[in-house]
Amino acid sequence: MSEFFANKEKSLIIVLGGGIQQTRCIKRCKKLGFLVCCFDINENCEGKKAADWFFKLSIKNYNDIMLKVSEFENVVAILAPATEIGNLTACLIANKLGLPYNCEEVVKTTSNKLLMREKLDSLNLDNPEYFSIKLQNKSKLPFYIKENALSFPCIVKPADSSAGRGITICKKTYDINGAVSYALEESQEGLVIVESVIEGKQYSLETLSFNGDHKLIAIAAQTMDSKEKHVEVGHILPAPISKKEFSVFERYALDLLDGFGIQFGACHIEVRVVDNKIYALDFASRMGGWRDLMIESIYGEGYIDDYIKSHLLEKENNVRPEGSLDCLSDSKFCVARMAFNIDDLNLLNDLESEGKCEFDWVDRELLGIKNDDLKGSLSNSAGHFLYKSNLMKENSIVAKYGCVDLTKEFY
Numbered sequence: 001m002s003e004f005f006a007n008k009e010k011s012l013i014i015v016l017g018g019g020i021q022q023t024r025c026i027k028r029c030k031k032l033g034f035l036v037c038c039f040d041i042n043e044n045c046e047g048k049k050a051a052d053w054f055f056k057l058s059i060k061n062y063n064d065i066m067l068k069v070s071e072f073e074n075v076v077a078i079l080a081p082a083t084e085i086g087n088l089t090a091c092l093i094a095n096k097l098g099l100p101y102n103c104e105e106v107v108k109t110t111s112n113k114l115l116m117r118e119k120l121d122s123l124n125l126d127n128p129e130y131f132s133i134k135l136q137n138k139s140k141l142p143f144y145i146k147e148n149a150l151s152f153p154c155i156v157k158p159a160d161s162s163a164g165r166g167i168t169i170c171k172k173t174y175d176i177n178g179a180v181s182y183a184l185e186e187s188q189e190g191l192v193i194v195e196s197v198i199e200g201k202q203y204s205l206e207t208l209s210f211n212g213d214h215k216l217i218a219i220a221a222q223t224m225d226s227k228e229k230h231v232e233v234g235h236i237l238p239a240p241i242s243k244k245e246f247s248v249f250e251r252y253a254l255d256l257l258d259g260f261g262i263q264f265g266a267c268h269i270e271v272r273v274v275d276n277k278i279y280a281l282d283f284a285s286r287m288g289g290w291r292d293l294m295i296e297s298i299y300g301e302g303y304i305d306d307y308i309k310s311h312l313l314e315k316e317n318n319v320r321p322e323g324s325l326d327c328l329s330d331s332k333f334c335v336a337r338m339a340f341n342i343d344d345l346n347l348l349n350d351l352e353s354e355g356k357c358e359f360d361w362v363d364r365e366l367l368g369i370k371n372d373d374l375k376g377s378l379s380n381s382a383g384h385f386l387y388k389s390n391l392m393k394e395n396s397i398v399a400k401y402g403c404v405d406l407t408k409e410f411y
Contacts, residue, residue, distance in 0.1 A: 010035045011076040013308070014069055014093070016059040016086035018047025024292060025081040026050040028304045037072065039065055059086035066093055075099070077311040081266070081304075082287040084111060084162040100211070100264045100311050102285050109260060110267075110285040114159040114193050123259040126277045128196040132159065133180060135190030153197045156180055158187035162284070164231055169197060198281070200274035203239055205253045206291050207267045208303075210310050214257045216250045217303060218295050222270070233344075235336040237294045252278050260285075265310050290363070294334040297362045297388050334362060334388040360388050 013029045015022055018040030027050050029036045038051035041058045048054040057064050059080070069075060078094040078101060080086035087107055094101030109115045120127045129151070156179035157167040166186030168179035176194070183192040202222040208215050219241065223234035241249075253269060260283065268288030270281045287307060295303040337347065 011074045012037060012072055013077045013079060014039070014075060014090075015047065015051065016040075016065070016078070016080040016090050017083040018042060018045030018051070018054070019083070020046055021082045021287075021289065021292065022080075023047045023050050025079060025304055025308070029079075029308055032305065032308065034076070037069075039068075059083065059089055062089045062092050065089060066096065069093055069097075077308065079308065079311060080286065081292075081307065082289055084284065084286060087111060087284075087286050094311075100313055102263055102265065103261070106261045106263075107285055110262075110283050111162075112160050112189075112191075113157065113282070114191060116280070116283050117193065117195075119260060120280060123256075125256070125259070126279050128198050128279060130193055130195040133192045133194065135184055135187075150194065151196055155195050155197050156183050157193060157195075158183045159191040159193045160189050161186045198272045198274055198279045200272040200279075202270065202272045202281070203249070204235070204288055204291075205249055205267075205269040205271065206288060206295065207253055207257060207262075207269070208306055208310050209257060209262050209264055209267070211313055212258075212263050214254050214262070216246075216253045217306075218291070218299075219246065219249055220291070220294065233338050233340070235290075235294070237291075237298060237334050237336075240333075249278070256280065256283070266291075266307050290336055293363050294336060297334045297360075298332050332388050362388055 010033070012035045015026050015029070015036055015038045018026075018038050022038070022040075023046040026036050026038060026047055030050070030052075035053075036051045037053040037055070038045075038047040039055050039057050039059055040047055041056060043054075043056045055065075055068050057068070059065070069078075075097060076099070078090045078097070078099055080090035088104070088111065091101050091104055091107040093099075095104060109119050114130075114132045117127055117130050131150075152173075153169050153171050154176075155167065155169050156176060158165065161183075166183040168175070168182055170176050170179050180192050180194075184190060202224060204220045204222055205216060206218045206220070208217055218237055219239040220235045220237040221239035221241075222232050223236075224232060249271075252271070256269065257267060262285060265285065266287040268282075268284045268286060268291065270283075272279050272281055292304050292307075337344065
């Protein structure tokens with residue numbers, strides 16, 4: 001550690017995860033003048049190249065990471081940007097060192113769908129009908145279905161998974177047994193939750209919290225696959241909603257953050273709106289995937305800086321300048337589309353050759369798409385492309401490729 005002690009006048013930030021999104025955060029930490037130590041199980045990850053120190057350790061491995069972190073001085077923040085599996089480890093390390101982070105109970109509640117549902121009930125917020133099944137009680141499934149008067153369609157998912165893994169929509173009783181088995185395969189805790197399906201427009205709410213002071217940064221409208229309605233295929237940010245609608249979402253988000261006890265950092269909340277009611281589908285006390293790129297492509301740099309500073313007890317207001325909420329004006333929009341199959345690749349080719357509307361690439365990554373349809377979960381995506389364009393009428397390029405209904409207010 002002699003090299004570090006030679007630079008001990010500089011403060012150090014620990015980043016868990018060395019993927020592309022974590023690397024963007026590492027680079028911004030360094031731009032702000034911090035030293036960075038990165039942990040990831042992949043020794044060829046991008047974060048290794050960007051960080052000052054790198055250790056090949058699983059970000060689930062609290063004990064070994066804690067031992068390494070304890071060898072450093074001047075550690076001022078622990079970050080786990082956009083990684084579900086690193087969030088709890090970061091929480092435990094930060095709590096141990098007395099650094100700003102949400103408490104263990106909060107992180108566990110926001111990473112377990114059953115605990116989230118129970119918390120929503122305790123806050124008297126709208127919830128779908130639901131019940132849970134443990135691995136050892138799987139044989140009692142018919143009893144649970146009857147006892148809970150389960151209606152169809154319903155959705156079966158692991159209580160402790162993310163990115164759409166292990167999720168099935170069931171249309172009849174016959175489908176449920178296989179769906180539960182599939183969900184259990186993706187659950188580390190052997191716990192499955194069964195919920196009634198909430199139909200309606202879906203949005204994600206992106207927030208930052210500074211020692212309990214919350215800010216709704218942006219809202220994205222989400223497009224779901226027409227057949228597998230739990231699979232996200234696209235996003236558009238900012239969502240094409242009115243200021244009145246933004247205010248409704250803002251009040252909901254701030255109440256939710258307070259109710260769950262969020263204190264620090266980014267949160268990613270997915271909701272659906274039905275009959276003027278907002279239902280939380282998922283609530284993660286971490287940054288959402290690509291949201292840093294989408295937000296900063298529209299509002300300029302600031303979101304990642306504010307995220308870092310939210311773990312340093314420094315409140316900034318770099319993101320979403322005043323007056324930027326008029327989403328139906330000629331402002332910029334960023335569109336993200338996931339690529340699952342050849343049709344999606346053709347969509348990209350059409351976009352590049354269309355030439356009818358100016359747009360700027362934000363990011364694109366295609367990992368080799370074959371004829372197979374890879375839908376089933378977001379984690380099966382073979383790539384993505386993000387671009388920004390000017391708004392946008394119903395027949396515009398954003399409506400065409402973002403697949404978003406721009407015509408109806410929900411409230």
